[in-house]
Amino acid sequence: MAAALKRTGRHDFVVLERGPDIGGTWHWNTYPGCACDVPSHLYSFSFAPNPEWSQTYSPQPEIRAYLQRCADAFGLRAHLRLRQAMTSAAWDEDAQRWRIATDRGALRARVLVSGVGALTEPRLPDVPGLEGFPGPAFHCVQWAHDVDLSGRRVAAIGTGASAIQFVPAIQPRVGRLHVVQRTAPWVVPHSSRPITDLERRLYRALPALQRLVRGGVYAAREALALGFTKDPRLLGVLETLARRHRERQVSDPRLRELVTPAYAMGCKRILPSNHWYPALQEPNVELLVGGLREVRGSSIVTGDGEQREVDAIVFGTGFRVTDPPVARLVRGRGGHTLAEAWAGSMRAYLGTSVAGFPNLFLLLGPNTGLGHSSVVYMIESQIAHVLRALRAMDARGAAVAEVRPAAQQRFVAFVDDRMRHTVWSTGCTSWYIDGTGRNSTLWPDFTFRFRRRAARFDPSAYELRAARPSAPAGAKPVGAPAVG
Ligand SMILES: Cc1cc2nc3c(=O)[nH]c(=O)nc-3n(C[C@H](O)[C@H](O)[C@H](O)COP(=O)(O)OP(=O)(O)OC[C@H]3O[C@@H](n4cnc5c(N)ncnc54)[C@H](O)[C@@H]3O)c2cc1C
Numbered sequence: 001m002a003a004a005l006k007r008t009g010r011h012d013f014v015v016l017e018r019g020p021d022i023g024g025t026w027h028w029n030t031y032p033g034c035a036c037d038v039p040s041h042l043y044s045f046s047f048a049p050n051p052e053w054s055q056t057y058s059p060q061p062e063i064r065a066y067l068q069r070c071a072d073a074f075g076l077r078a079h080l081r082l083r084q085a086m087t088s089a090a091w092d093e094d095a096q097r098w099r100i101a102t103d104r105g106a107l108r109a110r111v112l113v114s115g116v117g118a119l120t121e122p123r124l125p126d127v128p129g130l131e132g133f134p135g136p137a138f139h140c141v142q143w144a145h146d147v148d149l150s151g152r153r154v155a156a157i158g159t160g161a162s163a164i165q166f167v168p169a170i171q172p173r174v175g176r177l178h179v180v181q182r183t184a185p186w187v188v189p190h191s192s193r194p195i196t197d198l199e200r201r202l203y204r205a206l207p208a209l210q211r212l213v214r215g216g217v218y219a220a221r222e223a224l225a226l227g228f229t230k231d232p233r234l235l236g237v238l239e240t241l242a243r244r245h246r247e248r249q250v251s252d253p254r255l256r257e258l259v260t261p262a263y264a265m266g267c268k269r270i271l272p273s274n275h276w277y278p279a280l281q282e283p284n285v286e287l288l289v290g291g292l293r294e295v296r297g298s299s300i301v302t303g304d305g306e307q308r309e310v311d312a313i314v315f316g317t318g319f320r321v322t323d324p325p326v327a328r329l330v331r332g333r334g335g336h337t338l339a340e341a342w343a344g345s346m347r348a349y350l351g352t353s354v355a356g357f358p359n360l361f362l363l364l365g366p367n368t369g370l371g372h373s374s375v376v377y378m379i380e381s382q383i384a385h386v387l388r389a390l391r392a393m394d395a396r397g398a399a400v401a402e403v404r405p406a407a408q409q410r411f412v413a414f415v416d417d418r419m420r421h422t423v424w425s426t427g428c429t430s431w432y433i434d435g436t437g438r439n440s441t442l443w444p445d446f447t448f449r450f451r452r453r454a455a456r457f458d459p460s461a462y463e464l465r466a467a468r469p470s471a472p473a474g475a476k477p478v479g480a481p482a483v484g
Pocket residue numbers: 016017018019023024025026027029034035036037038043084085086087115116117118119120162326363364373374375376379483484
């Protein structure tokens with residue numbers, strides 16, 4: 001967003017980041033084995049191709065370094081306010097400004113862009129006895145690097161996208177590893193491989209070649225959307241691949257049964273790994289099922305009543321996605337918060353604008369997540385929409401843009417209707433579904449369809465209001481503070 005603002009000649013903005021450095025997901029997640037599971041040629045900015053990736057799927061340090069380089073290359077450092085968290089934001093209708101409170105002073109802004117991410121707030125299971133556990137217990141996003149797990153008895157809670165990465169990475173050094181599973185994931189072979197020197201030289205010399213490869217990755221991923229969003233039966237080929245992978249890698253029939261998923265493939269995130277099943281079969285590893293029920297003193301107790309004494313607990317239990325804390329921080333016209341407006345189920349026009357919240361744009365807002373491709377593509381599509389909105393405001397001399405409730409309702413009705421045909425509606429329990437039973441997180445169609453819609457700025461969808469006489473003069477181009 002910041003790079004796009006600068007590219008379009010808008011320099012009057014600040015970026016608030018509560019952490020000590022930029023990188024977001026790739027700054028905070030430093031757990032062993034952390035990597036993206038979408039090929040890097042696609043999981044990167046379209047406007048900043050990186051010929052230097054060392055792997056087809058990059059490890060976390062490389063992605064963080066890439067983001068740092070982008071901040072330098074696009075001259076963003078001067079706009080950053082690090083270690084400054086937004087603690088609240090309230091729309092001031094008289095001043096037509098956002099009044100933003102931070103832990104280091106207040107700001108006023110004409111436009112507020114939320115870039116707080118979707119997978120940011122760790123979710124810990126609400127199990128009795130956890131507070132009394134005498135040893136270290138931490139979520140993988142807050143990996144305690146000062147805790148030496150060598151030779152220790154460790155419980156790994158969860159078998160999702162993070163656990164599947166850190167379990168094989170820590171298995172060789174821990175004493176015993178008790179992996180606690182609630183639901184078996186669908187696991188497919190991982191196609192990650194080192195990128196050769198020759199490939200890197202070619203990408204450096206021929207940027208068009210890298211763009212071509214990116215296009216190929218995009219198309220292959222979009223083909224998956226057919227199975228996810230149109231007809232889940234099309235995921236049959238992938239299902240066969242996953243079954244063969246399991247049969248090839250897991251010889252013990254009992255373990256194989258325990259790791260066999262009992263829901264439609266794709267209903268929860270499909271996980272790529274060549275090391276997960278082998279790790280589970282190492283002599284120091286035990287798979288426990290039934291989820292974590294309780295912590296009793298220094299022991300974990302599973303839903304099946306199995307009890308194991310451990311020295312440390314690591315949670316790979318995901319994030320608070322459907323009730324993002326930022327929703328309680330932002331108050332719109334009339335003084336109600338986003339959380340109140342949403343009443344348990346996030347809704348936004350194009351996943352970006354919310355009726356009653358003027359001049360607010362949410363990146364990675366409701367229904368912009370993906371099960372099959374790079375969310376960077378979705379974020380860039382939303383950024384294009386924000387830029388169009390700013391341009392429309394400038395062109396019409398408007399101080400305020402607010403999406404009309406009817407436009408938002410139409411969009412949400414479209415999303416809900418499409419959602420009914422997706423694999424995510426086949427009945428599994430997943431973090432995609434909110435407390436009201438709606439899938440308010442994922443985009444239920446091809447991503448290029450989202451881009452096409454977002455790239456347009458339909459003036460009839462928004463109410464554009466001129467500056468009030470009482471509001472501060474607003475003739476200069478709209479500046480946009482961004483959070484996150
Ligand atoms: C381990 C992991 C692996 C992932 N792998 C993939 C993948 O392979 N492919 C994919 O498409 N997606 C992946 N994701 C999703 C990933 O989050 C997004 O791809 C992407 O990082 C989102 O970028 P963002 O800038 O929107 O948000 P983030 O990267 O989450 O950054 C948000 C930032 O906002 C800051 N912030 C939050 N609240 C405030 C506040 N109140 N004030 C100030 N600052 C605040 C946070 O500190 C954070 O730095 C992964 C996520 C995780 C956790």
